[in-house]
Each structure stands twice: as structure tokens, then as C-alpha cells.
Amino acid sequence: MTFRVGIINVTGFAGMEAARLLWNHPGARVAAVTGRSLAGQKLGEAFPHLAVYGDFPITADLEGSVDIVFSALPTAASAEACAPLVRAGIRVIDIAADFRLKDAAAFHEWMGQAHPAPDLLADAVYGLPELNRDAIASAQLVANPGCYPATAILALAPAVAAGLVLPQIVVDAKSGISGAGRASGGSFGYSEVNEDVSAYKIARHNHQPEIAQELGNLREGAVPKVTFVPHLVPMTRGIHATCYAPLVRDISQAEVTAIYTDFYRDAPFTSVVAAPPHTKHTLGNNMCLVHPVVDGRNGMLVVVGVLDNLVKGAAGQAIENMNLMLGLPQTSGLDLPAVYP
């Protein structure tokens, strides 16, 4: 049996990446794709890199029968599209930010608008299998993590869970430009972005509460204070999060490495590495590489995490969640080397 997947908004980068990754999935196939601006066009023509799909139709709304749906719409629009599906009993993975924060008031504060379906928040499961594998498997609605939070949480989770660090945490994240989405206008024009680094939304990016919420769930009494600063760097794909947390005690590098390695022993897609990882080591695949370093001189834990924002940070993560939800092997369709150089 091959499961049928619907992709809402295949025209964004996350949606088209899901179509790319599903092409060779052994247990699931794309059965329907929507995209209002391109409705009526063929998937393989609208996107030449997906030419393998040929004349597969892009429709305005989901058509035909599907077993599971990915939504890759913008914030709030996604919840509006997902809610009726969820209520109709269809399993949904929301790649947008709509079901990540458990608190509708926090959503309102950080997103600047009311939540369209607050009643669904309680049952939504945060879709990071390294933390929530079993809950994902039985969830009907999964909130796929944001690309920044996925990186930061995977970098920090073992230390926070083990109580190694104080709550004052800094997450300094560098992102490729595809994180800003497709055709994203003048601010992301090549001439403006090339040969440039800049920070944005300093300490007020809406991924900050998502990081704090999930780290806070890892240990009784932990209420992390997360200062999160995202940066744009001139590359297309990749996130590099450098995380800083004061250590609560003297601890050796070996002990920290052991804690991390143990934490991710059963995680197929998060790997603890011995040298500073490069974002490019994960380009196009579903890996997150984590590298913890003890700065003993200053009593600081530094942890680097890297991943491909469109794969482990979006569409690949969604497929990993889908695999768990459908009872497929967790790594189905995702067992891929990275594209290098």
C-alpha cells in the first residue's frame, strides 16, 4: 500500500520541497497539490526542477482522496485551512507556525493576530521526534517545528534536560535566504543580500517563544530565558545556530559529549559530531548535526546545531512526522546523503 499525501500550497519553498522529497518515497506518494496562484498549471512545468512530475495538476483546493495532508500556507491562513480537515478526521501536519505555541494568547502577542482555531491547540503535538516520537505517532494534528527552533532545541535539549545550564540562554542563528520564502520581494533581492550579513527582529522574532516553550518542557522547573537573534547570510539553504548557556557546574568536555551522544542514541536524524559542523554537510538531507563545546575558561556551554531549513527544518521533518503517524519506518524516503559540494 502506498499512502496518498496532499500538499496545500505546493508553490512555496516548503511545499515544493515536500514534493521533491516524496518523489522517491517507498511508502507514500503525492496525490494532490494546491496552489492558488498556479491553479490549472502542471506541477512539472511550473517548476522545472520537478519535471519528473510531468503534467500532475496543481489545483485551487485539495481534490480527491488523501490519507494525510501537509499544509505549507502562511501563518493563520494555514490554521484556517487545516481546521476543517482536522475536524473531518484527516491527519494533518502543519508546516506553518499556527499550532506550535500552546497558548493562544502568546500566539496573539507574537503573531499580531488572533488564533483562528484555538480549540485545536491542546491536542496538537509538537513534531520534533527527538523529543516526542510516541505522541507524534498517535497525533491527528502535528505542528511541524520552525526551522530556527528545530535547530536551537536540538542543540540545547540534552543540556537543558540534564540540568547542566542556567536559564539565561542565547541563541544566535544564521539562516540562508530561502527561509524568507519564495519571491519574497525587494529586501531579499540578490544585489541587496549578496556579500552581506545582517541581523533582524533582534530579540523579537516569533520563533523565540517556541524555543523557550519547548526547552521549558524538558525539565521540571526550568523556565529558560531565551534571547534569540536571527541573521541572514548570503546562501540559499541552511541554518547554523550557535547557542550559549552558562554551565551550572564544572564539567568536562567528555562528560558533556557523553550526555549528548546518549540523548540522541536512538535518533536517526540528529548526530553529535566531533568537529564544528558545516551547514553544507546537511544540504538537501534530513540531518541535524550537533556539536557541544565546553568553554571551561568562562563556564559557558557553546553548542552548534546545523540543518537544512527546507528539509529537517521543514519538509523533511514533515515527512519524518508522517512516517511516524502512518506507521512507516521513521527514515522512509529520508535516507539520503547530503549534496556536496
Added chain:
Amino acid sequence: MTFRVGIINVTGFAGMEAARLLWNHPGARVAAVTGRSLAGQKLGEAFPHLAVYGDFPITADLEGSVDIVFSALPTAASAEACAPLVRAGIRVIDIAADFRLKDAAAFHEWMGQAHPAPDLLADAVYGLPELNRDAIASAQLVANPGCYPATAILALAPAVAAGLVLPQIVVDAKSGISGAGRASGGSFGYSEVNEDVSAYKIARHNHQPEIAQELGNLREGAVPKVTFVPHLVPMTRGIHATCYAPLVRDISQAEVTAIYTDFYRDAPFTSVVAAPPHTKHTLGNNMCLVHPVVDGRNGMLVVVGVLDNLVKGAAGQAIENMNLMLGLPQTSGLDLPAVYP
């Protein structure tokens, strides 16, 4: 049955790309890899993007039994490594330039050294399936095309074969930097190459005779004069060849398009497209996209060809050739969307 592939010099970009692409091949697997500088190391550790290979050993020489060998050594060194294998009856695909030119004297002239195994030249088959599918299938030694010639020949072959153009041909090719190979020294340093375009080896690059030889084989009496100018552009992967050939007669765009489409009707990896193709539409996959344009005002045919120099221009082409040689479906392991953006 799964065929066993040996890769000589997995440490170069073409060799490691072959390993990447073979990972998910349904009918063949990497059975041995060599790399003198890294002999004794593990493939999955030496190259983090190939972590899926884990502790697969890199050896100094091919070890164990293999059904077919890819050689990705530098010019001349490759022929030296291939010759004893060929003579021992092993099927070999040479990704280097050593068996492409049929004339040992021309090899000497353009490569600046004598050919190490001229007796093998006559039986070597030029490995471009769009032209030589049957000969490849029965070959024992296949000369995998150069990345520039693959692009230029696929762009020009239908027009030359149909006798549409005069022999005075210009091939203006733009290449990503990975074509220069790994760790290729100061001239290819990031600071020097970024934000820069330059031509090199103007009309004296050793891919020029390869292009002329293969185009010349397409039509009785055709002796193309090919002016070939390669350029480096600041990207990692991709070749864009813009080819110019004077038309011998008035001809409509529709007629040219029909000739091209017909020529590649059965080619799974060369596609005639209706708009100028982008190199990025082929990043990581085995496609070559061809776009012919009639410049009626000036009586000139302009044809653009694009491909990924490490895939259709090297390792993917080698696997396509391998598939034919081993009786596997031509597209095995190569049925992939491109990585975009």
C-alpha cells in the same frame, strides 16, 4: 542481484558524487573505494555529507571483487589505473579525459603528455547515451564525456546531425567552480572567485577537440570548427553552454524545435525546453536541458544547454553508462528531481 561498483579516487568531487548517487541505487552498490591521501580512513567520517556510509573503508587500492569500476583520477593517471583492469576483463568507466580522443597524437598535443595506453583507444566507447546507447551497452571501456563537451554536444547534436548549420561554431561555456576539482588551490579561493567572472584557456582548452570530434561523427563530411571558451562563474555546480552556429538556410523556430524534440524523443535525461533553462533546474540530478533559438535577423542558431557538471557532466553520466553496460534500466538510481532553490 546487486552489482558491485568500485570507485577509484573517491576523494575527488566526481568520485564522491558517484558514491552519493549510488547510495540509493536499486541495482548496484559501492563495494570498494580508493583514495590514496585518505587510505585507512572511513568514508562516512572523511566526508560528513556521506555519513550514511559510516565506517566503509577507504583503501589505497581496489580491494575485493567488483563488477564494474569508475575511475575518477586525474588525466593520464586514470589511464594508467584503468589499463590493467581493462586488460583483466573488468568493465571500466573512465571519468577522466583519457579515452575520449580517438587520436593518440591529438591527446599528446592537447594534454601535453603521451597517452599511457594508446592500444585501448580504438575500442573505447564515448559514453554519451544520447548518441551511442547501443555501443555503450556492449562496451568494456567507456570514456565518460567531459562536463563541457557533454553540454555542448547535447546542445548542438540535433542541428549538426540535421545539417542545419555551418561548421564555424562558437561554444561559450560558463562553469561553476567545482569543475576545477577539490582543494584546487589559490586560484580558486573563495575571496578570489566570489563576485567575479573570467575566461580561461581561451580557444586552447583540451575539451575543444573532444567537442569537434564528436560533432564531426554526427554527419558525413562535417568537420566542425569549434571555438571553445570556458568561463568560471561564482557558483559551485552547473554548466551553461551557449552555442552559436550560422544557419545554412532560413528555418523557422518551430521547425528547429521539432527537429530537436524528435532527436531527443527517447532520451530520458535530455529535454528540450521552451524557455531559457537555468543551471539550477538541474542541480543534483542527471538532466540536461536544451533550448534552441533561431536568430532569424542574423541567420544564427543559438542553443543553450545546461546540466550539473558533477552529475550529467560526470558521476551521474557514469551511472547512466553503468546501467546500460549492466543491463539495468537506463534511469536506475537517477530518477531524481533537482534540488531547488
Added chain:
Amino acid sequence: MTFRVGIINVTGFAGMEAARLLWNHPGARVAAVTGRSLAGQKLGEAFPHLAVYGDFPITADLEGSVDIVFSALPTAASAEACAPLVRAGIRVIDIAADFRLKDAAAFHEWMGQAHPAPDLLADAVYGLPELNRDAIASAQLVANPGCYPATAILALAPAVAAGLVLPQIVVDAKSGISGAGRASGGSFGYSEVNEDVSAYKIARHNHQPEIAQELGNLREGAVPKVTFVPHLVPMTRGIHATCYAPLVRDISQAEVTAIYTDFYRDAPFTSVVAAPPHTKHTLGNNMCLVHPVVDGRNGMLVVVGVLDNLVKGAAGQAIENMNLMLGLPQTSGLDLPAVYP
């Protein structure tokens, strides 16, 4: 005395580059700048790289008294803005394409709209000092060359003027993305343009007739047939034109080099170089580097020309023209090393 310069549309890349280059000009200064979208803002605040200008006002229309005006508006809008100035006796340099083609019908054909001021075409002088120094000096209206034509014409002029080549000319040009202008929308987004090369407007770009017109003026009876193909490469600044023209006779490299060197003996900003030039060798300065190569094997002359599209291809060229028009030394304010790396 310091001449006062007005810049119409300082908000585009060419206009702001003029402001950058004029900052340290010893004989002229920016006296007024317009930019409708930013009218009322301060130049040094709207553009942080021009912070030296501080609170210099951006106005909707030229204010105050000016000695000369640069117009950097889009096609047709520029002619509409320039015409009344010219008629009022103000000297004008049009950086747009409006006064380059001598034939209003050709303008209509290539630009897709009627010329707004055809009566001014006859007296407009094509502003390439290497060809028209004296005429520029006495002109009231100068048509600043397009960035592609400037490169191609400077690369080919000595050969065409000397009658060395046949009329069937190919100009294969590679441009940085700033040539597409500021905030130029989705097609030029970083994620789409990075790691990509593509051709566009193959043999139908409106710079083609400009190249043909100016080359045609160089020699009695010459009617060049120019096939022009522009390409976008992933860099911000720079044009690299590779030009191909069949030689009419056997000629040595030394003789061609001598013809070129002699042609540009008195040109301060065009230099004949002995190795393939890099666009980056001209980044930020007003140089054009030209490198002719005889491909004796094929009877073809290959000439590379490179320049910075915003300097010698736009704003620097305008200042050079201004210097001639105002009787200042030709190199005033333009005697600059390039920015490297």
C-alpha cells in the same frame, strides 16, 4: 569653481552610484537629487552607504540651480524628464536608453513604445569617449551607453575599425544582477539567482541594435550582424562580454595586440591586457579591460571585455562624459583603484 550636478532618480543603482563617485570629485558636487518614492527623506539616511551625505534632501523634482543633469530614470520616463531640460539649455547626460538609437523607428521596435522626444535624437551624442571624445565635449545632450554595449563596443571597436573581421559577430555577455536594477522583484530574489546561470532575451535584447549601430559607424560599409545573448550570473556587479568575430585574413596575435594597444593609446579608462581579465579587477572603478585573442586554428577573433556595469557601464561613464562636457580633466574623480578582493 565647483560645478553643480543634479541627479534625477538617485534611488536607482545608477543614480546612487553617481552620488557615491561624485563625493570626492575635485571639480563637481552633487547639488540636487530627486527620487519620487523617497522625496522628503535624507540621502544619508535613506542609503546608509551614503551616510557621508548626511541630511542632504531628496526631492520630488530638481530644485535649485544646476550646471549639468544626470538622468537615471527608466526608459521613456527619462526622455520625458530630459527633454524640457535640454530645451531650456541645460546640459544633460541620459543614463537611460532613450537617446542612444538614432532611429526613432528602431526605438519604437525594440522598446515597444514610441519615442517621447524624437526631435532630440539627431543632436544627441553617444557618450563613449573612446570613440567620440570631441563630440561629447561640445554636446548638450549625451546618451550614456548601455552597460552591455559599452563592454561589447570597446571589445570590438579596434578590430571592426581596422576591417579585421567579418560582419557576423557574436556577443556573449555575462552580467551581475545589479544590472537588473534595485528591488527588482521575484525573478531576482537571492534564492532564485544564487548558484544559477541563465540566458535571457536571447537575440532580442534591446541593447543589440545599439551595439550594431555603433560598430557600424566605425568603418565605411560595415553593417555588422550582431547576435547578442545576455546572461545573468550570481554576482552583484560586473559585466564580462566575450565577443567572437571571424577574421578576414590570417593575422598574428602580436599584430592584433598592436592594433588594439594603438587604438586605446590615449584612452585613460580602457586598457588592453595580456591575460584574461577578471570582472573583479574593475569592481568600483571606471576601467574597461580588453583582451583580444586570435584563435588561428579556427580563423576566429575572440575578445573579452570587462567592466563594472554601475561605473564604466553607467555612473562612472556619466562622470567621464561630464568631465569632458565641463572642460575638466577627463579622469577627474575617477582615478581610483578597484576594490579587491
Added chain:
Amino acid sequence: MTFRVGIINVTGFAGMEAARLLWNHPGARVAAVTGRSLAGQKLGEAFPHLAVYGDFPITADLEGSVDIVFSALPTAASAEACAPLVRAGIRVIDIAADFRLKDAAAFHEWMGQAHPAPDLLADAVYGLPELNRDAIASAQLVANPGCYPATAILALAPAVAAGLVLPQIVVDAKSGISGAGRASGGSFGYSEVNEDVSAYKIARHNHQPEIAQELGNLREGAVPKVTFVPHLVPMTRGIHATCYAPLVRDISQAEVTAIYTDFYRDAPFTSVVAAPPHTKHTLGNNMCLVHPVVDGRNGMLVVVGVLDNLVKGAAGQAIENMNLMLGLPQTSGLDLPAVYP
């Protein structure tokens, strides 16, 4: 009078940038340049972007009479070259790291070798005019700051000097690749660095003690603990330092902005800006842009600093120091807009 400047090692990026910037200096000129690997060549030929220098000779050792010397040699080699000059009474600006740390033992620890001239350390002045203008003016030996420390110190100095922050400081710095120097080998090859971000020397880079030393001098009793993590990003020029320091008390954004603005009131080259600055806003000029942000939610001060690593981070800073040492206006030759886009 025009002062005569000698540049030791003009062949590195910092040395050649000094030559670029001095070309239009109104009070000083390059009088001698050395570069062992290129001795005997012409400056304008060896470096096409410096063609304005024409046949200015590159010599093995400084020749002729100079008023001041810049040394741009590698660590330790620079001290060896500077020491005899200093002892002979020549004024020297060392662009290398050799005279920055006051403690010869710390030099030994962080650089891995003994200091070649420890007796000169006491009188060397740290060349950051924002902190040490008067001492620089009268110094005979100036230690030009490292590119990372210049950025971090300028970002943090006002807060540290005012006692606003706790000593546990994080400096997360992103650098363009030119910081690694010229022709810097395989690790900095284009194919490897493009489309990649990575950290290196996490918490063990030798710029860490330099930052701590200088911040520690700003306030009695302050002993900053600086965790410094440098990153490579795929661009040529530019440093972006994001600095994090816990606030000792509630403080408003307005108050912090006022403290910063006041601190740099008389600094011509450091500017406090109201929006996150882009590295590209300083490309090619001597500006440092600083942007402090209060993260009140977490009690954290975040300060971004950006500059061009080869200008304010190296050669421009050296010229600014030279101006002070020679009694020239501080901004001589450095009053430049940035190159944008």
C-alpha cells in the same frame, strides 16, 4: 609635504588594501612596498586592481626613505620585522597581532610561540582611536586591532565603560572569507565555502584575550569573561559581531542609545545607527556601525557591530592611526562612501 609610507608585505590582502586606500590620500603616499614572493615585479601588474600604480616596484626589503611603516606580515614574522625599525626610531603600525596583548606570557599561550620582542610591548599603543586617540598620536609603535576585536570592542565599549553589563559576555562574530588571507588553501576554496556557514576555533581563537584585555581597561574592576565564537560566512568582506551581555539593571532603550551616542559623539568612524546595520553598508570604507538593543524581557543587552574587515578592521584603521601619528586630520583619505550594492 607628503609623508612617505612603507608597506611591508603588500602581497597580502591587508597590505594591498593599504595601497588601494593610500592612492588618493592627500597627505601621504606609498613610497616603498615589499613582498618576498613577488619581489622584482611591478605593483600595477602583479595586482590588476592596482593598475594605477603602474610599474611601482615591489622589493624584497624596504628601500629608500620612509616616514612611517605598515607591517602586514604574519604573526611573529611581523614583530621580527618591526623591532629593528622601532629601535631605529621609525614609527611603525603593526597590522599583525604581535603587539596587541600586553602580556608576553599570554601571547605565548594563545599564539603558540614565544614573543620575538617582548621589550617593545610596554610602549606599544593599542590602535583604536575611539579609545586611545591621544596615546596613538604620540606613539612610536601602534598595534593595529584585529578585525574581530575592533568590531566587538566598538560594539561593547560604551556599555562596559558605563558599567551597564555583567562580565559574562558572548561575542558571536561572522566574518567574510578574506579574513583568512590570500590564497589560503583548500579549506577556503570556493566550492567548499560557498553556500556554507561554519564556526571555528570555538572559544579558543586568539582574538579572545585581545577583546577581554581592552574591555577590561575600560572600567576599574571590570574583568570581562568573553566567550568568543568566530564563524565563516560566504562573502568576501565584512564582519558582523553580535554581542550579548546581561544588564545589571533595568534600563530603557532610549537611555542605552543615549549612552552609546554620547560615547561616540566625536568619533568620525563609529556611528550608532537606529536599525540593524548591514555589513555591506561599510564595504570598502572605514566605518563601524553599532546598534544596541535592549532585550528587556530577558535582561540582556544585544549589540551589533559591523565593519569591513580589510578597512576599519585592518588597512583603513592603520591609515587612521597614521593620520593621528603624523598630525594629519583623522579622516584624511578615509572620507569615503561605501560601495553598494
